[in-house]
Amino acid sequence: MGIDAVLLLKINFAVYCVVFIACLIKNYNFNIILVGLTYLAPLAPLGMTDLNIERFLIVSYCNMIFGIIEVLFFVLTEKPEDTTFDKPYLQQLGGHVLPIVIALVGMSFVSRAGIAPVAVWELSLIALLFISGSVMRVWAVAQLGVLRFKFNIAFRAKQTLKTDGLHGLMRHPTYTAMMLVVLAYAITTHSWVAGVLGVLSALFGFQFRIHFEELALQEQFGEEYKRYRANTPMWFPLGVGPATRRRASKKT
Numbered sequence: 001m002g003i004d005a006v007l008l009l010k011i012n013f014a015v016y017c018v019v020f021i022a023c024l025i026k027n028y029n030f031n032i033i034l035v036g037l038t039y040l041a042p043l044a045p046l047g048m049t050d051l052n053i054e055r056f057l058i059v060s061y062c063n064m065i066f067g068i069i070e071v072l073f074f075v076l077t078e079k080p081e082d083t084t085f086d087k088p089y090l091q092q093l094g095g096h097v098l099p100i101v102i103a104l105v106g107m108s109f110v111s112r113a114g115i116a117p118v119a120v121w122e123l124s125l126i127a128l129l130f131i132s133g134s135v136m137r138v139w140a141v142a143q144l145g146v147l148r149f150k151f152n153i154a155f156r157a158k159q160t161l162k163t164d165g166l167h168g169l170m171r172h173p174t175y176t177a178m179m180l181v182v183l184a185y186a187i188t189t190h191s192w193v194a195g196v197l198g199v200l201s202a203l204f205g206f207q208f209r210i211h212f213e214e215l216a217l218q219e220q221f222g223e224e225y226k227r228y229r230a231n232t233p234m235w236f237p238l239g240v241g242p243a244t245r246r247r248a249s250k251k252t
Contacts, residue, residue: 005053009045012064016043019068023075030083032074038101039067042108051115058118058188059111062130066181069134073141092209099205103182107198111188118190126184133180140166140173161221163228169237171214171228175206176235210234 020036042063048056083089143165166173182202186195217225 005048005057006045008057009043009048009060012060013043013045016040016064016067020071023071027075027078029074029078031078032071034097034101035074036067036071038104039063039070041105042112043067047112052113054118055111055114055116055188055190058123058126059108062181062184062188063108066130066134069138088212092212096205096209099201099208100178100182103198103202103205104185106201107182107185107189107194110191110194111185114188114190116190122187122190126187129180129187130184133177133182133184136166136177136180137174140177143167144174161217161224161228163232168232171232171234172206172210175210179203179206179235 016039020040023032023036040063042059045060144162144167170176179199179202182199186199189195189198214225214229218229
């Protein structure tokens, strides 16, 4: 095992810790702590050997990069009043957050223990899914803005329904983006069992969130949301977008 690989692991861990601590100083919040620890655990520079070095490094870089993206999102969008610990908040914590955390952390540690060499096609697919998902996540959240992106399902003053940009192509592009990242994690495991279980766990978490989120959106925006939902796919753009919605609006 080369000293350079160990050094890279320590650098990734240190960089993430610095960003995480800075975010907590800026906005000390339970939600940020939870998100930060999810990506911190697989970054621990312990347990790497000559046999698992390749997958260990992939896990390290994926968790450092995506973890920094996520904690920065939350430090910019979370407010103290968003952490309520009431029944709806705890419901989302258990049904939405926990399955995704289990998927990400579980697949990360399975990958860290993997000794199978990483094939070129495998690394290429992991990189494609991870980069695409990360860029799309940043893009979608940037389009949503700080008013709409939040941990709990709640509406802030002057919040409007987002129906353009990526949301004109699919109803939940932030979740679609993160599922692409989850798929990258799944491939890194090099295990059908761990990969499929991880994807199913994350998918359950997102579908749980979507169910309650769409109920709240319909209650908040009424007919406007019903029309948007009827003419916009949930996960992927399937030939239904802004033009189709405009034609549908003209008929109503």
